[in-house]
Amino acid sequence: MALYLFKRINVNLLLxxxxxxxxxxxxxxxxxFNAKTAELLSHHQVEIxxxxxxxxxxxxxxxxxxxxxxxxxxxxxxKLQQLNIDIxxxxxxxxxxxxxxxxxxxxxxxxxxxxxxxxxLILFMFLxxxxxxxxxxxxxxxxxxxxxxxxxxxxxxxxxxxxxxxxVKLRWLLDNVEEIRQAVDDGRAMFGTIDSWLIWSLTGxxxxxxxxxxxxxxxxxxxxxxxxxxxxxxxxxxxxxxERVGYVFKIFKYILSFQCLxxxxxxxxxxxxxxxxxxxxxxxTGCFLLCNTGQKSVFSQHGLLTTIAYKLGRDKPVCYALEGxxxxxxxxVRWLRDNLGxxxxxxxxxxxxxxxxxxxxxxxxxxxxxxxxxxxEPSARGxxxxxxxxxxxxxxxxxxxxxxxxxxxxxxxAMNKDCGIPLNQLQVDGGMTNNKVxxxxxxxxxxxxxxxxxxxxxxxxxxxxxxGAAEGVGIWSLNPGDLTAVTCERFEPQINPEExxxxxxxxxxxxxxxxxxxxxEAPSNGDTSIFCxxxxxxxxxxxxxxxxxPSNFALxxxxxxLQLE
Numbered sequence: 001m002a003l004y005l006f007k008r009i010n011v012n013l014l015l016x017x018x019x020x021x022x023x024x025x026x027x028x029x030x031x032x033f034n035a036k037t038a039e040l041l042s043h044h045q046v047e048i049x050x051x052x053x054x055x056x057x058x059x060x061x062x063x064x065x066x067x068x069x070x071x072x073x074x075x076x077x078x079k080l081q082q083l084n085i086d087i088x089x090x091x092x093x094x095x096x097x098x099x100x101x102x103x104x105x106x107x108x109x110x111x112x113x114x115x116x117x118x119x120x121l122i123l124f125m126f127l128x129x130x131x132x133x134x135x136x137x138x139x140x141x142x143x144x145x146x147x148x149x150x151x152x153x154x155x156x157x158x159x160x161x162x163x164x165x166x167x168v169k170l171r172w173l174l175d176n177v178e179e180i181r182q183a184v185d186d187g188r189a190m191f192g193t194i195d196s197w198l199i200w201s202l203t204g205x206x207x208x209x210x211x212x213x214x215x216x217x218x219x220x221x222x223x224x225x226x227x228x229x230x231x232x233x234x235x236x237x238x239x240x241x242x243e244r245v246g247y248v249f250k251i252f253k254y255i256l257s258f259q260c261l262x263x264x265x266x267x268x269x270x271x272x273x274x275x276x277x278x279x280x281x282x283x284x285t286g287c288f289l290l291c292n293t294g295q296k297s298v299f300s301q302h303g304l305l306t307t308i309a310y311k312l313g314r315d316k317p318v319c320y321a322l323e324g325x326x327x328x329x330x331x332x333v334r335w336l337r338d339n340l341g342x343x344x345x346x347x348x349x350x351x352x353x354x355x356x357x358x359x360x361x362x363x364x365x366x367x368x369x370x371x372x373x374x375x376x377e378p379s380a381r382g383x384x385x386x387x388x389x390x391x392x393x394x395x396x397x398x399x400x401x402x403x404x405x406x407x408x409x410x411x412x413x414a415m416n417k418d419c420g421i422p423l424n425q426l427q428v429d430g431g432m433t434n435n436k437v438x439x440x441x442x443x444x445x446x447x448x449x450x451x452x453x454x455x456x457x458x459x460x461x462x463x464x465x466x467x468g469a470a471e472g473v474g475i476w477s478l479n480p481g482d483l484t485a486v487t488c489e490r491f492e493p494q495i496n497p498e499e500x501x502x503x504x505x506x507x508x509x510x511x512x513x514x515x516x517x518x519x520x521e522a523p524s525n526g527d528t529s530i531f532c533x534x535x536x537x538x539x540x541x542x543x544x545x546x547x548x549x550p551s552n553f554a555l556x557x558x559x560x561x562l563q564l565e
Contacts, residue, residue, distance in 0.1 A: 028065060030072035032080060032090070033464045035475045040455075041085060044075040062103050062112045065194070066201050092473045094259045094463030096266035097194040099220040102169040104180055105197065107190045110206040112197070113180050134163045134172045135370075135378050135518075141168070150376060153235065155299060158219060158226045158306030160376050164325070166193065167222035167235070193217045195260045215318065216262035219308040226297060226308055229318060259467035263459050264288045265310050268321065270462030271427045271453070272483060279415070279423055281408055282459070283432035286372075287326035289411045291419060298322055302414035303374025312478065313471050322418055324373040324411030328366040328382075329404045330432045335368070336400055342393040349397045350435045356394035361386045363510040364399040371514070374414045381517040385510050401438045405445040406507045412446060425449040429458040436491075443491040447500055450491040 029045035046068035050060050080087050105112040138161055145152045150160040159165055170191060173180045183189040192200065195217055200209040218224040218231075225232040261269065264282060268290050271280040279291035290309065297306050297320040309321035328335075333346045343349055363386050370378035384396065408426075416422045425448055432438060433452050443450040455461060468476030493500075 028068040028072055029460070030069070030076050031460045031464070032076060033461065033468075035091075035468055038461065042076050042079040042083065044072045044079065046071055060101070062105070062194075062197050066198065069198060069202075091475055092259065092467035092470065094261070094266075094465075094467035095195050095198060096261050096263045096459050096463040097198070097217070099193060099217050099262035099264070100165055100169075101194055102166045102173075102191070103194065103197040104170070104173060104183075104189055104191050105200075106183055106188050107211075108188050108206060110201070110209075113177070113183055113189065134168045137168055137172050137175070138163055138378070141171070153222065154306070156225050156227070156232055156235070157222050158297070158299075158308075159222050160305075161222075162372075162376055163370075163378060164372065165220060165222040166191075193220070193262075195262075199258065199260070212260075214260040214262075215308045215311050216265040217260070220262065226306065226320070229311075259463070259470050261310060261463050261466050264290055264323065265308070265321075266462035266466065267429055267459040268292065268309055268462065269312075269465055270458030270460070271429060273427065274319075274478070277419065277421055277423070278427070280427040280429060280458075281411075283329055283404070283428065283430035283438075285329065285331050287324075287329040287404065287408055287411075289324045289326075289408060289415065290321045291323075291415050291423070293320045293322055293419070295319060298418060300414065300418045302417050303376060304411070304414050304418060305373065310466070312466055312469060315471075322415055324414060326404075326407045326411065327369040327372045329407070330430075331368070332364070332366040332400045332403065333432075335366070336397065340396075342396065349400065350437050352394045352397035353401050353437045356392075356398040358395070359386075359399040359402055360391055360395040361388065361506075362391050362395045362399045363507050364396065364403040365507075365510050365514040366400070366403055367514045370518075371511070373411055375511075375515075377515055379516050379518045380511075380514045383510060383514045385513060386506075401435070401441055402445070402503070403507070404432070404438060405442045406504060408442060409445050409504055423448065425451055427451050427453070429453065431457070439489075439491045440494065443493050444495045445500055445504065447493050447497050449493070452489045452491070454487045454489075 027045055027047050029043060031043040032041045033039065034041050048060060048064055048068055077087050103112055142148050142150065142161060145161070150162070152161065154160055162168070174184070180189060190196075190200070190211055192211070192213060196211065196213045200211050203210045215224075215229055219226050223231055223235050267282045267288075268280055271278075273280050273290070273292050276292055276294040279289060281287060281289040290307075292309055295317050299306050300322055303324075305323040305325065307321050307323045309319040311318040333349050336349055337343050337346055343352065362384065364384050365380075365382060367377075367380035367382045371380040384399065412423060412426070426442070426446060428439065428442070428450055429452070439450050439452060465476055465478065467473065469478045
C-alpha cells in the first residue's frame with residue numbers, strides 16, 4: 001500500500017513543481033498543500049510550447065518558463081485569497097524539475113545564452129533531456145575512451161556516456177555556439193539544470209542570485225561524484241568550492257526554506273519508497289522506474305543507472321537508487337494523435353485499445369529518440385511490425401500501450417537481476433496511470449500487481465514533503481509512525497504467465513529489428529577527450545552551491561505576490 005504523509009500541524013506548504021508532461025508541451029505548475037491533511041488547497045498551471053528547430057532537437061525558452069512561474073504564483077495566491085487562506089502561513093517551498101535539461105546563461109545580464117535572437121537580444125538556450133543533437137559528440141568522445149566503453153565513468157558518476165546527460169550537452173554548446181564560448185572566455189557564463197536557473201533568477205538573478213543545485217540533479221550531469229557528493233575534479237578539470245549546505249540568502253526580513261529534488265526523486269519520496277527494495281514507476285513523456293537501494297550504491301550489470309535517490313538533510317545519509325529510463329511512453333500516444341492522426345484525443349487511444357483487446361500480432365517499438373535503458377542505443381529507430389491486411393487502428397493503439405508495458409518489463413527484469421530479490425508489486429504514478437487499460441496491461445505483462453495511489457501526481461507531493469520535513473521547518477514528519485495509508489487502486493494479473501512470456505518474447509524480436517538504423521558521426525573538430533571537454537574555467541559552475549537539506553532564501557521575485565513585506 002502506498003503511503004502519504006498526514007502530520008497534524010495546521011499550516012500550509014507552498015510547492016513549486018516544474019515538470020515536463022509531454023514531448024510537445026512543458027507544463028509549469030504550482031500546488032499548495034495543507035500540512036494537516038496533505039490536501040491540495042490550490043493550484044495553477046501554464047503550458048509552454050517546446051521547440052523542434054531540427055529533427056532530434058528539443059528546446060524550451062527558460063525566460064518563458066520563468067515568466068510562467070511568476071504567473072503561477074500570482075494566480076495561485078489569488079485563489080488562496082478567494083478561499084480566505086492567509087498566504088503568510090506558507091512555510092516552505094519545494095522545487096522539482098526535469099533533471100538533465102541544460103541551461104547556460106550570462107551572469108552579468110541575467111539572459112540565457114544562445115539560439116533565437118530577437119531585437120539583438122539572445123533569448124534562450126535550453127537543451128532538453130530528449131534532445132539528440134549531441135549524438136555525434138557522444139560518438140567522437142567514445143573513440144577517445146579506452147575500449148570505447150560507454151560505462152567508463154559509471155563507477156564515479158553512476159551514468160553511461162549518453163546524449164541524455166548534461167555534460168555532453170555542454171560539450172556540444174562549447175563546440176557549436178560562439179556566444180557561449182565567448183561568455184566562458186569572459187567569465188560570464190553560468191551553467192545549471194532547471195532548478196539552478198529558477199533559484200538563481202528568483203533569489204535576485206544578476207543582483208546576487210544564488211547559484212545552486214541539489215545532489216539529485218547534480219548526479220545527472222555526468223560531472224558529479226556520487227560517492228564523495230562533490231563535483232569530480234578530473235571530469236571538470238578544475239577546483240570547485242567546498243560543499244556548502246544550509247545556505248542562507250538574506251535580503252528581506254521574511255525567509256523561506258527552500259528544498260529541491262529532481263522530478264523522479266520527488267516521485268520516489270511521494271510514493272513513500274523509503275525502504276530498500278521499494279520501487280515506483282512514473283509514466284509521463286517517458287517512463288522512469290526507480291528502486292531504492294538504501295545507503296548502498298548498486299552498480300548494474302544489466303544496463304541500469306546508479307543515481308542518488310535523495311538526501312533529506314545535511315546530517316541525513318544519502319540514499320541511492322537503481323534507475324531505468326524509457327525515452328518514449330506517453331509521447332507515443334501523442335504521436336498517434338498528432339502524427340498519424342488516428343485519434344483526435346489522447347483519451348481515444350484507451351477506448352480503441354479496449355475495443356481491440358489484442359494487438360493481433362502487431363508489435364510497436366517507439367524508439368523515436370533511440371533506446372535508453374537497458375540498451376543505451378541511440379541508433380535505434382521506431383518500428384511497427386507484424387502487420388497483416390486485418391490490422392487496423394485499434395490494434396495499433398493496443399500495440400502502442402503494450403509497448404510502454406514491455407519497456408517497463410525490460411527495466412524490471414534488469415532490476416530484479418541486479419537486486420537479487422524480485423519485486424512483488426509495482427507502485428505507479430504520473431498522468432498515464434489514469435489509463436486503466438494501460439495499468440491492467442502493465443500488471444498482465446509484469447505478472448505482479450500494479451498499485452496506483454489516489455493522487456497520481458506524487459512528484460508534487462514528494463517535493464512538498466521534502467520541503468515540509470526539512471531541518472528547521474519540521475511541519476511534516478517522515479517518521480514511520482506519522483505515515484498513514486491512503487486509498488489505492490490495485491490491478492491484478494488477468495492472463496497466465498505463459499501468454500505474457502510469449503508476447504514479451506515476440507516484442508523483444510521487434511526490438512532487435514529496430515537497432516542500427518541511424519548514425520550521426522561527424523568529422524572531429526578538436527580534442528574531444530571528456531577530461532578536456534569542459535574547460536569552462538569552471539566559472540560556469542564555480543559559484544554553484546550544493547543544496548543538501550534545507551536552504552533558506554528570501555525570494556524578491558515572489559515578494560509582491562506573496563505579500564511578505
